[in-house]
Amino acid sequence: MSAWYWNYLNCHLLRSLHRLPSHRYLIVDYTRADVETIRRCYDFLGLTRFSAARVRAVLDHRVNSLADRIGEGTRYPKWADWSADLQQRFWELAFPAMYALGFATDPVRPAPPGGAVERTQPNRVSAGPPAAWLAALGGADTGELIVSHASLESAHDPDHHLRTLARKTDRLLYIVTASGYFNGLRDHRLRWDPRTRECHNDVSPARAREVLEEEGFAAVEALPVKPSREETPVRTVLAASRRGEDAPALAAGHDVQFSWKQYRVNRCPWSLKDLLDLVNRGCAYFSPGGLDLANPLSYFVRMADDLAALPDNRKLGTVGALARREGRVNTAIRLDLDMDLIAIRAMARIAGRRSVPMSVYLLPTSSYYGYFADGMFHRHFVCGPVYKELQDAGCEIGLHIDGLEVYLRHEIDGAAAIREELEWLRSCGLKIRGMTGHNVAAVYGAENFELFAGRNVGGRRTAVKDGTLLPLGVLDESALGLDYEGSGGGPPAIVDRSARATYLAGLPKGDFLRNPDWMRIYLVDSPYCKWDYDWNIWLLGKDTWVIGGRPGRPDNFRFGVTWDDVRDFISARPATESVVLTLHAIYLGRRDGTNELPAGYDAK
Secondary structure, X not given: OHHHHHXXXXXXXXXXXXXXXXXXXOOOOHHHOOHHHHHHHHHHHOOOOOOHHHHHHHHOXXXXXXXXXXXXXXXXXXXXXXXHHHHHHHHHHHHHHHHHOOOOOOOOOOOOOOOOEOOOOHHHOOOOOOHHHHHHOOOOOOXXXXXXXXXXXXXXXXXXXXXXXXXXXXXXXXXXEOOOOOOOOOOOEOOEEOOOOEEOOEOOHHHHHHHHHHOOOOEEEEEEEOOOOOOOOOEEEEEEEOOHHHHXXXXXXXXXXXXXXXXXXXXXXXXXXXXXXXXXXXXHHHOOOOOOOOOOHHHHHHHHHHHHOOOOOOOEEOHHHHHOOOOOOOEEEEEEEOOOHHHHHHHHHHHHHOOOOOEEEEOOOOOOOEEEEOOEEEEOHHHHHHHHHHHHOOOEEEEEEOHHHHHHHHOEOHHHHHHHHHHHHHHOOOOOOEEEEOOOHHHHOOOHHHHEOOOXXXXXXXXXXXXXXXXXXXXXXXXXXXXXXXXXXXXOOOOOHHHHHHHHOOOOOOOHHHOHXXXXXXXXXXXXXXXXXXXXXXXXXOOEEEEEEOOOOOOOEEEEEOHHHHHHHHHHOOOOOOEEEEEOHHHHOOOOOOOOOOOOOOOO
């Protein structure tokens, strides 16, 4: 257990450190520390008054020895006294961190005593990849395809085995394991049986994919595939190509079957008053005394007045109308309702009285909508009439999809959650035709719109986050009665692998939404979303906005501008340029206290 924990912790720390620029951290081997090591620490930390003599005196002194403290030596057996079986088990558990930290010099995990017997099970696997797979890839020439069956799970070092196979092919690699599919396993689970001299490995799909990407494969899929024989368990199929354009075909000819918990819904017994009280208290955190990012509703009144008075070159409409290119619409308001269900009711009334269209996207994973507990989703049915109220006030209603959150955080079928919530909302009288994706790929390893076929970046069928592989391209928009995605979300024309890896490494520390460098990447240079409009304008806080335009346009990024700047910018756009303003009600519902309604709630 100590060896496993030491390996897990150090690998986790190293992965986190390597997301930082190299000058931001220093790794020190304190088992071999000398005076120069400590000097480097002083220099790195900017410390002064370094004394080599004092440091040497400390290093030469025995500190915290058992003999000094209790008069006894260690009872822990020395490495040479460990049995061969124990040494092998140690290497199975601790090798990744041992190698990463330089304690193991050979990149290959030590072989079991007397070697390991690799098992083959030809009767349980097919002779090769499905014909449909090869056909979808246009066939393969000599030297372009390596096929391996039921060997990875019996290799004493699966990573080395994968690398060996990878380096034998110029293009395609196809590997099948017969031992199952272990989603969520961050690294391979190894066990050597000294009696049979066989290794019995649970192969981590996430780690296998990571190794193949390190070996230069531009497209990799690690798929749970159901074999034709019912009594045979689901297998892991690793399909990889050195050509990025092969990605859409890597899953062809396979019966891909992820296993997730069923999406089940329960009626939450809360009253609407109790729910709105909870929303009010939570949203107060964005007002003075908390983050202090919210504007009063009077600010939205001014916005609505200005939008209603835009010059004739700007035609206001819903996001749906803009996406469908209806009625010369070139300007739309997208409102992702992540939190403030109270402020949006007032905003809908304000906008409706001025004939200013708004498109509001409901977020099922937000607390106002429901919550997960005990493996079940508890929906606030009492909000159905509230959502209908927004539509009756003139708002277009859509779904702010967050299926990746459901998969990743709850291990529940996120696609089923989207289907069922659409069905329920429509039963409430809502005319839903569109969606927007919640959150960003840096959080989930994929954009939420990638759950829909045709919007998955590079045609990939899976994404990986924290050792869990997530299914992509599993929903059909037309079958669900949807005909647009609010950002125009979809794969960019060119996917830069380096930019994609940087983007997926994680969000920058601190307040990333108000980080101009990150917002420039998100709104202008995103490697994941092509943004189907000329200009995206976001409200970020108290009279603070950001404007992002299509890549290549002059002056296509402005950060920290005011509403007056935004209004003038929109007014000056020619009719041929489309503009979407993205709002969150939380920034327009300033409160004077936790039990107070948003200031100006009754504003006209």
